[in-house]
Amino acid sequence: MNDRALVQRLNTLRQGLPQRLQRIRIDASNFGERFREDAFGNPLDVIPSMVVLHETVYGLNSAINTFMTHHPNDEDQVSYHVLIGEKGQIVQAVDPSKRAFGAGNSAFNGRWVVTNAKLSGSVNNFALHLSLETPLDGEDDGPAHSGYTAAQYDALAVVLADWMDRFAIPPEHITTHRHVDLGLERADPRSFEWQKLQIRLAALGFLC
Numbered sequence: 111m112n113d114r115a116l117v118q119r120l121n122t123l124r125q126g127l128p129q130r131l132q133r134i135r136i137d138a139s140n141f142g143e144r145f146r147e148d149a150f151g152n153p154l155d156v157i158p159s160m161v162v163l164h165e166t167v168y169g170l171n172s173a174i175n176t177f178m179t180h181h182p183n184d185e186d187q188v189s190y191h192v193l194i195g196e197k198g199q200i201v202q203a204v205d206p207s208k209r210a211f212g213a214g215n216s217a218f219n220g221r222w223v224v225t226n227a228k229l230s231g232s233v234n235n236f237a238l239h240l241s242l243e244t245p246l247d248g249e250d251d252g253p254a255h256s257g258y259t260a261a262q263y264d265a266l267a268v269v270l271a272d273w274m275d276r277f278a279i280p281p282e283h284i285t286t287h288r289h290v291d292l293g294l295e296r297a298d299p300r301s302f303e304w305q306k307l308q309i310r311l312a313a314l315g316f317l318c
């Protein structure tokens with residue numbers, strides 16, 4: 111599977127990531143600091159240790175506008191660290207050191223963090239959130255759509271490789287919103303093909 115053209119293409123992309131990353135400034139209501147202590151006073155590791163994949167449902171600009179909008183109410187506050195557009199654009203909305211509001215009530219491998227004793231826990235304190243732009247035929251609540259572009263899988267692999275290196279995140283700690291959601295309402299990213307990601311991570315030297 112590891113053809114040389116793919117390896118070369120991805121390594122070139124990876125080297126160009128710092129120039130390619132578009133940083134945007136979003137509204138401060140939509141993200142926060144990673145907590146150093148939970149609601150019960152237990153110390154927390156602020157280094158992210160897992161990645162949650164999502165999809166935007168509406169276009170890239172719609173997601174960016176939402177993140178730039180001031181949201182005084184907790185339930186409206188939302189963000190991802192990185193958005194990947196259909197053409198492979200990479201937009202960083204929240205610095206990885208900060209806490210993005212990508213998931214509500216959620217857990218990964220039985221682990222969550224409770225930051226408010228009145229609410230259920232979430233993975234947000236130790237997660238990195240990344241969202242893929244949904245194709246036009248997916249702008250609904252149907253179960254599937256035509257899927258993501260090769261440019262999106264390429265960009266995804268390169269961003270993940272960077273995070274896995276920087277934060278020592280193992281491949282098995284890359285998961286989906288569908289998998290971590292405990293509210294039984296999130297099924298994203300729909301039509302995601304793990305194999306397309308695995309081929310690329312393998313080409314970049316990461317075993318899956």
Ligand SMILES: [Zn+2]
Nearest residue numbers: 164165287298
């Ligand atoms: Zn999601």
